[in-house]
Amino acid sequence: TGYYTYDPGFGSTASCRSAITYIDGDNGVLLYRGYPIEQLAEKSSFLEVAYLLMHGELPTKAQFGAFEHEVTHHTMMHEAFRTFLYGFRHDAHPMAMLTGMLGSLSSFYYNDLDLRDPEQRRLAAIRLIAKVPTIAAACYRYSIGWPIRYPKNDLEYTTRFLHMMKEVPSGPLELNPIVSKALDLLFILHADHEQNASTSTVRLVGSTGANPYVSVAAGVAALWGPAHGGANEAVLKMLEEIGDAKHVQSAVDKAKDKESGFRLMGFGHRVYKNFDPRAKIIREMTHKVLGELGVNDPLLEVALRLEEAALHDDYFVQRKLYPNVDFYSGIIYKALGIPTEMFTVMFAIARTAGWVSHWLEQQNDPENRIGRPRQIYTGATPRDYSPIDARA
Ligand code: CMC
Secondary structure, eight states: OOOOOOOGGGTTOOOSOOSSEEEETTTTEEEETTEEHHHHHHHOOHHHHHHHHHHSSOOOHHHHHHHHHHHHTTOOOOTTHHHHHTTSOTTOOHHHHHHHHHHHHHHHHSTTOOTTOHHHHHHHHHHHHHHHHHHHHHHHHHHHTOOOOOOOTTSOHHHHHHHHHHOOTTSOOOOOHHHHHHHHHHHHHHSOOTTOHHHHHHHHHHTTTOOHHHHHHHHHHHHHSTTTTTHHHHHHHHHHHHOSGGGHHHHHHHHHOGGGTOOOTTBOOSSOSSOOHHHHHHHHHHHHHHHHHTOOOHHHHHHHHHHHHHHTSHHHHHTTOOBOTHHHHHHHHHHTTOOGGGHHHHHHHHHHHHHHHHHHHHHTOTTOOOOOOOOOOOSOOOOOOOOGGGOO
């Protein structure tokens, strides 16, 4: 017996104390460790942001050098991963492979991991940040039948990932620096977002004392859903289906019709009720990057018309539904040459920095205890078992 607060979807439950990320949903404010997302997007790099999220402060030059060195020297995968990877169906979704591959990290790095030792916890976090891009690139290459590439440790984090993903055996890869820069910025914007579904999943698994590799693998699984990180892939598919600006209104009408089961992908947010500051940055960036790369994508026009139509529609205005981070990100990923089924994987690479930071924070938190929500029971009252022959 007991008295519990009923809070479906945890809309008004604070599950922990955290000093990592601050969101003011009414005013569109997002801070990582106190720094506005706009400033980090303009001035920082993803790896520096990862350091900031993990450690709480921006690094000095020496601290950053040591961090980058460490991340760079943990980028390799154990060779036995190949056998594991080659067991997936050739057309498996990269998110399915990523979930399995990350879970399997604990079979390589868990036996000697003493979770009571802060240094070993830190090392596990570094391993995750370092290895996720290598695994992600391998999943992609396997899915298109290309040989796996080893990480080139003379490149920086994001460029190294792009290299592993795109290099072809026949010759050197000319990477456009605009592409690396844009992807790095997208990684910064996706790096953390306080207690979203995947981070809460990582914390819930972590609260049981399970190791960080499986905790993060569970986070990847939560991220995959279209209501969360899977939205970026769903947005692009939706824009392709709409196909032309003249079909925009019927898509808006369909999204308003609850019977249709269709929602405007990339619209709405549990916390942001005014605008999503990440979407604002990505919107500007989309125009700039498409211009710089000379890409003329008709889907951008569809997206702009869709945004305009929704923002002027009472249904969306009344419910405070605005474009979220994933509304424009797909168009940029596409322009950067990232295939659609890899969009959510991009999100997972970036969010790994946030997940491990939350896991580390949780392990240090004296108030941490197993996450164990209660329920409002709606089932049968007590009754007696009847033998199978006596049942109607
Ligand atoms: N299209 C049409 N109607 C919507 C949408 C949408 N995208 N989003 C919310 N609504 C309606 C919803 O039907 C409800 O209407 P009513 O009050 O009449 O029942 C009202 O708005 C409130 O929605 P909710 O489902 O209670 O809101 P929530 O906070 O539980 O869900 C959300 C938030 C992001 C899951 C939801 O807005 C959604 O499904 N959006 C589309 C998927 C998407 O873009 N997800 C990415 C989120 S941002 C990045 C990330 O977290 O990964």
